[in-house]
Amino acid sequence: MVVQVEGLRMRYGSVDVLDDVSFQVLPGQVVALLGPNGAGKTTTIEILEGFRRRSAGRVEVLGADPAHGDERWRARIGVVLQSWRDHGRWRVRELLAHLGSYYAPYSTPGHRRPWDTDGLLTAVGLADQARQEVRRLSGGQRRRLDVAVGAVGRPELLVLDEPTAGLDPEARREFHDLVRSLVDEHGTTVLLTTHDLAEAESLADRILVLDGGRIAAEGTVDELARRFAGEDEVRWTLTGERFVRSTPHSTAFARDLFRVHGSEVADLEIRRASLEDAYLALVRRAES
Structure with a gap:
């Protein structure tokens, strides 16, 4: 089990942002978390990543409680935020090699870290842009780089937060192909939040719908x-x-x-x- 959540509750003052949320994510699955603004999606993701402490409930991610996860545990998780900015004069390959160096101490006999830089560039479709400055990438190429940054440590769980916001239809389709290749060819488990229902329908093996801090529905696209x-x-x-x-x-x-x-x-x-x-x-x- 990659993610196990039981009775999760998050309270701010007298308001329950999350109320008795329970779900699972199995290895190799793509699970999409849907819901209107304020439904609790971001809070759920932040608790799973260990960035926010829950009020109650049991949460286990990759066999550990995120509230007590150490650096070795964090090295097993990749995060792709809605947007991030780094120095635009970094060249693509140099940036990934630099970030990858932080993961080298966390390699194990069964899971080598980080990802080989050239192999990662090929996997995300940026081999031709390896020597290009980050600031000169197109929007779609920049989003591919975002995924590469999240995946550079060869994570077992990759969290994508609104991954295609602002991308044109062609770049969005290419991004979906990239995510599927990470899952199908490299066994990565993916948890994503999105407002794009077509994206969830295209990518997700299972859908979780959050509404008012509760799981309103879950299942495959066809089941829902x-x-x-x-x-x-x-x-x-x-x-x-x-x-x-x-x-x-x-x-x-x-x-x-x-x-x-x-x-x-x-x-x-x-x-x-x-x-x-x-x-x-x-x-x-x-x-x-």
């Missing part, structure tokens, strides 16, 4: 869509007439439709319930 957004919608034309049918088994329904009517079926469309549908349904339910 089925539970909160309703059924799929199938539309088709038959003998000139348009039909619409809601069903939880759209693929099987379409197959049966063609088996019975064959080529007479035209303009078939299947609209599957999405994470956005589920999230909006959750928000409406909370507001009511």
Whole structure:
């Protein structure tokens, strides 16, 4: 287990920012933490990173209580903030080599640290920018460098806080490919916060929805869509007439439709319930 949270509570004065939050993150998973502003996402992340002490509950990250994590434990976690600034005259390779040197004392026989600088540059797609000054990188390249900085110590857990805020669609897609490669090829576990539902749908194996300091829902994208957004919608034309049918088994329904009517079926469309549908349904339910 990479992350184990049970009954987490965070109180400021008489206000509970987090109230009885429980969840798990398994090795190699990408877990997305969703929720409106003020839901408690940032507080949860800060507690897991050991930056903030909780009021109550049990929290274990990589086998240790973050409130008492030492430097060796911190070396196992990478963090990519929404934004950060360093000296723009650093060259990309020099910066990563310098930061990586801090992790060398924390290597173990089973887990070598830091990441080889040239290998990391290749992994994040910045090999051609190795000698370039940081200030001359594009927005998408800069975000790749942010990930490289978070990953330079070969973390077992990588925390991404609003990772694609401000990126254009092409850079966002490239970033998603990068995260998936870290998971699929290097076994990194990822916990991310985002307001981008399409991003969560694209990246996450599991979704946690925080609302009012509590876990309002959790599950895979498909599970949440089925539970909160309703059924799929199938539309088709038959003998000139348009039909619409809601069903939880759209693929099987379409197959049966063609088996019975064959080529007479035209303009078939299947609209599957999405994470956005589920999230909006959750928000409406909370507001009511």
